[in-house]
Amino acid sequence: MTLRVDDGKLDDASPFKRQAFYALNAPMRGNVPARVFGIGIFVLIIANALFVFVDAHTGLPDVIYAVMAAIGMVSTVCFLIEYCFRVWTSDLSHADMKPKRARVRYVVSLMGLIDLLAFLPGMLAWFFPLSPALLASVPVIRLVRLIKISRYMKGLHSIALVFEKRRQEIISAFMVLALLTVTASVLMYQVENPVQPEKFDSVFTGMYWAMTTITSTGYGDLVPVTGMGRFIGFCTMVLSIAVVAIPAGIFSAGFVSQFREDDARTARRERRERMDECEGQDEGDGDASR
Structure with missing residues (x-):
């Protein structure tokens, strides 16, 4: 807020x-x-x-x-x-x-x-x-x-302002990330389930694999063994480099803009306070001369 x-x-x-x-x-x-x-x-x-x-x-x-x-x-x-x-x-x-x-x-x-x-x-x-x-x-x-x-905490306040001002771009970036996750999880489940039914037992397991792959966590508990599964994993990792970088760029640009606005607002407030002090001193000097 x-x-x-x-x-x-x-x-x-x-x-x-x-x-x-x-x-x-x-x-x-x-x-x-x-x-x-x-x-x-x-x-x-x-x-x-x-x-x-x-x-x-x-x-x-x-x-x-x-x-x-x-x-x-x-x-x-x-x-x-x-x-x-x-x-x-x-x-x-x-x-x-x-x-x-x-x-x-x-x-x-x-x-x-x-x-x-x-x-x-x-x-x-x-x-x-x-x-x-x-x-x-x-x-x-x-x-x-x-x-x-x-x-x-000023930093958390700045994060909230960035989320509010860049919410359209952030939502779009995470929608692309969600699309990549769902696509990779469905494809991996379809390819690996016939070979590893005990590991890739549902699409949600494929989604877990997709998230650990996209975020570069890579626990190693789910690994594709088929040629097509490894190709899907390779494409997912390559695409994730670009997809994950999009929100980071949006946040970085938003923080830079917000910090500049904060600095400008602080400068205007300090300038206004100095002007008020000067006006107060001038009024005091005028009263003293009278």
């Missing part, structure tokens, strides 16, 4: 709403409480990810489990507050949308659903008894919370 922040709209917001936006999206631009809240959410995300590994070990002291439970409750409350703030400030994140539409856009977005899952199961556990199956899903919920850390 791409953010289109309007600095003018952000300036018109109330101070509390503006600081809430900073706390969720750019903690270093906010005041001390905004920074504390933003960094605290980040720390809780990391802590919940670490608890997945700690919880896998048995025989730990009871105090550790008590601390984990307490931090889990704090995380649930904090993620609930974060979710409410994100719904409230989503109109600032999408300057090209009306407030109601922007909030709906966030709620139904992938990150909105992840934010919802980060606290909702924990809250339901406070009011309803959990079955063994739901208790076993607790580590999964903690891993879902780990996805929230993508907001704090």
Whole structure:
């Protein structure tokens, strides 16, 4: 989900709403409480990810489990507050949308659903008894919370923007890759099944062979033995060199373009901040001369 922040709209917001936006999206631009809240959410995300590994070990002291439970409750409350703030400030994140539409856009977005899952199961556990199956899903919920850390990583944000801007080219490239995989798997099954029925027992086995061949994994557990099968394997490997290179080229071009846009946006923001500082100094000098 791409953010289109309007600095003018952000300036018109109330101070509390503006600081809430900073706390969720750019903690270093906010005041001390905004920074504390933003960094605290980040720390809780990391802590919940670490608890997945700690919880896998048995025989730990009871105090550790008590601390984990307490931090889990704090995380649930904090993620609930974060979710409410994100719904409230989503109109600032999408300057090209009306407030109601922007909030709906966030709620139904992938990150909105992840934010919802980060606290909702924990809250339901406070009011309803959990079955063994739901208790076993607790580590999964903690891993879902780990996805929230993508907001704090500029590289992952750039990847998401590249996917959004180049989605047509990326979909086309993977369609070509899928076509090569299906064709190679069907042909290999038809050729090798009569000779190796215990290994190439279905088209899905041929698809497994095609994927390991195209990706150059080559486990060696499925190998064609007929002349035609080896010829199909040779053609698949040659074509895969070109087919796999297509998405890589699209991603590379997209990243270069995105990095240039980020640099230009940063330069414009710094230039605007310097102009604001100069205007403030000029006004101060004018007041002093009067």
